[in-house]
Amino acid sequence: MLLQIKNLHAGINGKEILRGVDLEVNAGEVHAIMGPNGTGKSTLASVIAGREVFDVTAGEIFYKGKDLQKLSIEDRAREGIFLGFQYPVEIPGVSITNFMRTAVNEVRKFKGLDPLPAGEFLRLMEEKKQLVEITSNLTNRSVNEGFSGGEKKKNEIFQMAMLEPTLAILDETDSGLDIDALRIVANGVNKLRRPDNAFVVITHYQRLLDYIVPDFVHVLFEGKIVKSGGKELALELEEKGYDWIKKEQE
Amino acid sequence: MESQANKILDEVTQGDYKYGFVTDIDTEFAPVGLSEDTIHYISAKKNEPAFMLEFRLKAYRHWLTMSQPKWAHLNISPINFQEIIFYAAPKKKKELSSLDEVDPELLATFNKLGISLDEQKKLAGVAGVAVDAVIDSVSVKTTFSETLSKHGIIFCSFSEAVQNHPDLVKQYMGSVVPYTDNYFAALNSAVFSDGSFCYIPKGVRCPMELSTYFRINAANTGQFERTLIVAEEGAYVSYMEGCTAPQRDENQLHAAIVEIVAMKDASVKYSTVQNWYPGDKNGLGGIYNFVTKRGICKGSNSKISWTQVETGSAITWKYPSCILLGDHSVGEFYSVAVTNNHQQADTGTKMMHLGKNTRSTIISKGISAGQSNNSYRGLVRISKNAVNSRNYSQCDSLLLGARCGAHTYPYIQVDNKSSIVEHEATTSKISEDQLFYCQQRGISNESAIGLIVNGYAKEVLKQLPMEFAVEAQKLLSISLEGSVG
Amino acid sequence: MQSEHKEIITKERFLDLFEKNRALLTKNDTALLAGTREKAIATFARLGFPDTSLETWNLTSLEESFNRGYDYYLRPSEEVDVQKVFRCNIPHLDTAVIGQLNGWYVSKDVPLMELGNGIIMGSLAEARKKYPQLIEKYFGTVADDAGDGFTALNTAFAQDGVFIYVPDNVKSPKPVQLINVIHHDENIFLQSRNLIVVGANAKLSLVHCDDSYNHQASFSNIVTEIHVGEHGVMDHYKLQNLNNNSTLISSVFFRLEDSASLESHYISLNGGLLRNNIRVRFNAPHGRANIYGLYLMDRKQHVDNQVFIDHAYPDCTSSETFKGILDENARAIFNGHVLVRRDAVKTDARQSNKNILLTDTARVNSKPFLEIYNDDVKCSHGSTTGQIDQESMFYLRQRGIGEETARMLLMFAFADEIVTRIDIPQLRQRIEDMVKKRLQGELQICEQCVLHCSTPEHPVEFQIDLSKI
Ligand SMILES: Nc1ncnc2c1ncn2[C@@H]1O[C@H](COP(=O)(O)OP(=O)(O)OP(=O)(O)O)[C@@H](O)[C@H]1O
């Protein structure tokens, strides 16, 4: 099993957001997490990635059999966890090239590999840019600075392609994308799918799931996964909204 | 509705100081000038216990060693303390007996100022406002004292507090603003005559707004009032202060002290609409307003919020401040300062972050017109132990006319790495585009400025209790009357 | 050699020194300059050295510096190893290099160069002899010593320094690199005086470096006057890399005539106590001045930037952008003062100061101050102080970048806003490298300082190996 979350409780400044999340993800699977605004989807993603502002108050997270809570943010990333941010931050002054080269080489070092020679690195950049059809010269610009909403999301997928993670969590990577970009991003993800990796996609819309077909769909509601099912569940949600789930909870 | 609108318009356009009248009341004065004798006189008049006289004399002796501060961006003509009368009180007419122990002249005066001392006459839709009315050196009447005392709240004049609650006075007086603090604080501590005292016991939410109305009436007098507010654990109070003075050619001195103590989880909101006589169009006369206001957030999670609308006074020197001692305590300062003609203002705040996770917000809006000078001076200090603290300051200045000045002196000191301090400021004139837009819709230049200025100050005005907000808005427009030509 | 040995710095010492050496000091003065000098010493006698009771000095105490005791020389030391002065050359940067050692112009046989295009460049002492009218026209007219004891003292004692004259309509073909090296075996107090005149429609790039070559304590009081004529363009760089025992009071006065344009960059990499007085006066309408500052301080270093911009005429634009990173017990002070005078309509002035504190013992005082006497202006200022942005840290670390590296990257990025403003590519590259080294704690003033390790003869690569950081 790649990821196993048991009874996870987490919050911020004493306010509980996750109230007992259970989730299991195996290699080769795609999971979709849906749920109303503010129910804790991004929080769950952040907690898996190790974001320090959130306090884990109870529960366990295992990844490749390791207790994730013992690992730093960067070690989780180096172990293959990638978070595609819902709101990627702008980092003025750090060029994407410099940023990616640093990241790729640190991950390589962690794996006991030598740094990529400059030429090879640049070739890799070109190749992955094509994967997400980035044509403009985004890479000389500072990370996310002045990018449009869609460009930011594409840039996240580009970075994912560069880092080739084992577990990719994509937090609303579809929002802000035009129809073509949505297809491009989804294709990018599909190309990266392998039997030994897994994806967790957080989304509000069926649209994305038309392209990236999930094996499982979960509904996160008030900090808990209250319903799980196959890809039909997403269609049902699209049609009926969340009210019936809220009612079921009462 | 129509007539109401007209009335406001009238008031706005006839922008003379409408509180400039003098009430003819029989007043008793201390001998002119300042000496230890004056202090003995004041203390005796008030029948004070020995500790008060001692406090005053210590303050006076300390004051003698000090000199007037010069650092402010103010041009102050020398003050001759030997020409000031330090105590003036309306004479009591013994024959009055009932609840109306107040001289009808005085009642009329306050009515004319729009302040009702009649407990029955509540404002429609408002829970009622308890008022302490201070004229020259003494408090003449405090309303709703009895209602409040049912909640254990003490709201009375400072003199009464000295008589009836000497222990509380002794414990807190000078604990936030020691007499050594500055020149004018020392002076006030020596000669202060009256003011308000307010004590909210543990866990009590004060059911109504408390307010003090200050009025200088007599000529050649100085007003030195002192206010002390103590909010015990979990208590809440909102307090308002208003002031006016007659129109006179001489400058009159007003040197007040306000001290606030907020214990754990307590919250105090202090609002001021300062409308002392600003002097005439040529800069003749007006009040010298030198005030030391400071609160301490002593307990954790306590909060002190200052809101001020400063439109009056010839010179304003005033920095309502917060000492954020308790962890997670919060300090706020919202200010609109308007200067016109020859007025000068040097005002701002100090936020001293001492406790962990303390927060402060400063919003200051300066408006200068005529030949006036308006300075914001603010200190934000994050001490080494105040980890994870935050400050956000925004200080904007608006200039109306080519001969006024707007100055911003922010002092920022950060001594630890986990805190974040942000300061932003802009200075500009009123936007031609906005003016044009209003005018294109048929609004006169003057009203357009009134509208725009009120919009500009909105962030601060909305902090005011409702009773004050309307008055403040009118004041803003009146103060700027004639500022554009 | 005439010197005053290791005495502490006092007003009396210098008044006395002036009295005793008046003849020597005024030897080559025209009557007017002698008068300027007398006025200056009188001003100094009145003001003395500033102390913390003055608002502009209240956070910078010189007591410790003063009490170290310094030698003071009224004549240059005879033996000058010219090579030493040029070790700090920026490789591949095609500049005209002129140097000063301990405040004295290093002659290299030619004390004053007169280039074909009319540019004059060299020793101020020499220029005073050779071009008295030219010196008289500008000397002491840009620097205002009325309220400033240090400048008054410098004027009174002005002997040597650098003089650069770019005539009207001449654009200096290459940047001029002015290197000011302190190298002495005893504690030394020095005062040099520079005068730079950029004529109408003329252009000059000046790279002005303050360096020390050993750990000996020093106290420098350096005054530079820069006049930029109508439509003139001045590109000014000030690089400070002094040892931790050094005290530098650097006062640079700019005067901008109609439509003149100034870019000034202050990069402070090291120094015990650095005080930069930066004063810009718009002496006519339509001027433009952008002042950038970057300071990276650690240990007990102290940097104090005082920027005063005098908008005395309409239609001028100014900006101040100062950024700093403070580590260990370092302290930074930023005091920006914009004065908009009554008639200076259509003024546009901006101030910004941003600081990052890396420890709880580092300190920042920021005072962006606006004084405005006119309504037709656009002025703003902002100041932020805090730690490295935590959101960005999370983002970088989520990509597998280690905490230290992430912090380093973000610090470079923070500094980058200032570094990218450097217009000379080689210089920018060089400063980028130095900033990186500085932030990694590798930039040191050692016996053989890293700066002069990088001469064309002994090149040192400053390339950052990204895989290593
Ligand atoms: N840094 C924070 N500080 C305080 N509250 C937070 C913080 N981050 C999240 N929350 C709160 O936690 C709750 C869950 O937020 P979260 O971002 O996880 O929701 P979400 O399910 O991703 O919503 P959306 O669909 O809108 O992205 C919200 O109420 C949010 O306001």
Ligand SMILES: [Mg+2]
């Ligand atoms: Mg979310």
